[in-house]
Amino acid sequence: MKKFIIYIGILAVGLLLGWLFFGNSSKEETSHNHSETEQKNQKWTCSMHPQIMQPEAGDCPICGMDLIPAETSAEGLNANEFKLTKNAMALANIQTSVVGNSLNKGATIKLSGKIAENEEAKVVQASYFSGRIERLNIASVGEEVRKGQLLATIYSPQLFSAQQELITTASLKESQPALYNAVRNKLKLWKISDNQIDQIEASGKVKQNFPIYANVSGTVSEKLVDQGDYVKQGQPLLKITNLNTVWALFDVYENQVDLFTKGQSIMVTTNAYPNKTFKKTVDFIDPTFNSATRTVKLRVVLNNRNREFKTGLFVEGTIENRMSKKEIHLMIPASAVLWTGKRSVVYLKTNPNEPTFEMKEITIGKQLGEQYEVVDGLTRGNEIVTNGTFTVDASSQLQGKKSMMNTKGGKTMTGHEGHIGIEMPTTTKTSRLKVSLKFQEQLKMVFDSYIRLKDALVNDDEKNVNKEAKSALNILTKVDMKLLKDENTHVKWMSLEKEIKSSVSSISEVTDINEQRGHFKHLSKYLIIAIESFGINEKVYSQFCPMANNDKGAYWLSSEEKVINPYFGNAMLKCGSVKQVIE
Secondary structure (H helix, E strand, O other): OHHHHHHHHHHHHHHHHHHHHHHHHHHHHHHHHHHHHHHHHOOEEOOOOOOOOEOOOOEOOOOOOEOEEOOOOOOOOOOOOEEOOHHHHHHOOOEEEEOEOOOOOOOEEEEEEEEEEOHHHEEEEEOOOOEEEEEEOOOOOOOEEOOOOEEEEEEOHHHHHHHHHHHHHHOOOOOOHHHHHHHHHHHHHOOOOHHHHHHHHHHOOOOOEEEEEOOOOEEEEEEOOOOOOEEOOOOEEEEEEOOOEEEEEEEEEHHHHHHOOOOOEEEEEOOOOOOOOEEEEEEEEOOOOEOOOOEEEEEEEEEOOOOOOOOOOEEEEEEEOOOOOOOOOEEEEHHHOEEEOOEEEEEEEOOOOOOEEEEEEEEEEEEEOOEEEEEEOOOOOOEEEEEOHHHHHHHHHHOOOOOOOOOOOOOOOOOOOOOOOOOOOOEOOOOOOOOOHHHHHHHHHHHHHHHHHHHHHHOOOHHHHHHHHHHHHHHHHOOOHHHOOOHHHHHHHHHHHHHHHHHHHHHHHOOOHHHHHHHHHHHHHHHHHHHHHHOOOOOEEEEEEOOHHHHOOEEEEEOOOOOOOOOOHHHHOOOOEEEEEEO
16 A cells, blocks of 8 residues: 555656656747747738738838738638738728529520611612703601602603604504504603603603602612712612611620520610610521621611611610520629630639638630629639629739739739739739730720820819810720620720729719819729730830828829829829839
8 A cells, every 4th residue: 555655656746847847848849839830921011001911021112111010820821822801802892702503594684786777678769761860859868758759850861752752653553553552661661650651642742851759658868869960770869768667786796696596585775765675576686697796686676656766876685595594504793704815714712701812713605694604613602703803813913822814823013012902013914915906096095085084183173074084985985896806805895994984984973173083093993904905006104102092002094204193183293103114
């Protein structure tokens, strides 16, 4: 019993001594390892600009203040994952959506088109005999005519001779009926009525001028001759169109052709009558493919007895998707997709509880309205970025992760985060997309209008800002998207144009200079991307002011290197610097 007590005492003393000698060492080692891990993962931020996140201590690239340690945690991110701060998410308005079969049985596809004349209701009014137009009763295009209405009178040497022959053979019709009938039939071939022929024969006098009457009722759509012109037999005089019905012609892209069929229901709307919807059916789908625009025409016949539709009017068609659910893959919003050449990428939110993201290459199928089919790369339930995708991509580049233009990762940008979460590089890094010279010229016109708008902001001239914004909006509508023959460039311009148009429209609707400058910031952001992507055959300077946008910083474009600040005008005219040269 004493032995057991001795052994237990020795064991207790040994444990106590071991704890005293090695416990602190273990704690120190754990503490040391933990400290090393924290130091390795430590990020540095700015107290004034929390969107800044740097891997080491230094100065804030926006305001110059000393960076402070950011709160860290054992994030355990994969090699291609990156994390954004909540402040950066809020500033860039980054939004996400869960992927699913969002296109259900009742989903619709939107088409754009124009009102055109009904070609089947168009008639060419021709002259049935040669001669000189003595009088033309139609003054201009657009005049309404009725069937049987006098359109013109013509002097015809042929008819003059034929009338003399009729008068001469009339006295011989008993002895030479064949000759008389031949002359009479010749006049009939020139559309001279029996009644007119009888009048000539009865009077025994030759008529100098003969009338041309309308064959149909309708509207003069084209005037082909003028009074005093000489015309040949069969030569067109006028084109008359019956506008009681018109055609709505919609453009269908090649990847959408098999989604439509003759007889489908379609809802037609127009900005001219925003509260009216016209329910019609697809009348015809053109079997000929237009290789220039990469589209086919879809036709709808519209009743126009009340003259609601004018030729050239823009219309929009909403049509139900006829694909079965089995044929439909996962659907994602068009705003989630970034394009670069043949590659399509999205940004996947890898942690539902944290703002961590990763670039994902996907395979895109058909475009259905404002959505795309995902053939490969995503699964139902994935969460992806659907708003602010360009900003997330820029942040990925900044942190050296895989991005749209950098498939292998590694930092490709020089600079730091700015008002949209990134700093533009000092030299252009975005791959230039191949577009026609004519499209670049039209984009140059948009840029020129932007410069006039910027100059008005520099001069603190609210009224002129408003005026130039309206002018820019008009120029923007004239950019012909059909010049973009490649689908990727077409889709990218559509997404950029939407943002540019929204910003310019907002500027044109406000008169407060501060509000105008707020929208100008958004306009500049997307126009920079557009000019980087498509080019305008001119050197452009991207300039940056760290004090604009409530010290968050803001960019603008200039055609010259000299800095003239549109965000402060005369108050701080030279504040800012050139951050990027777009060659």
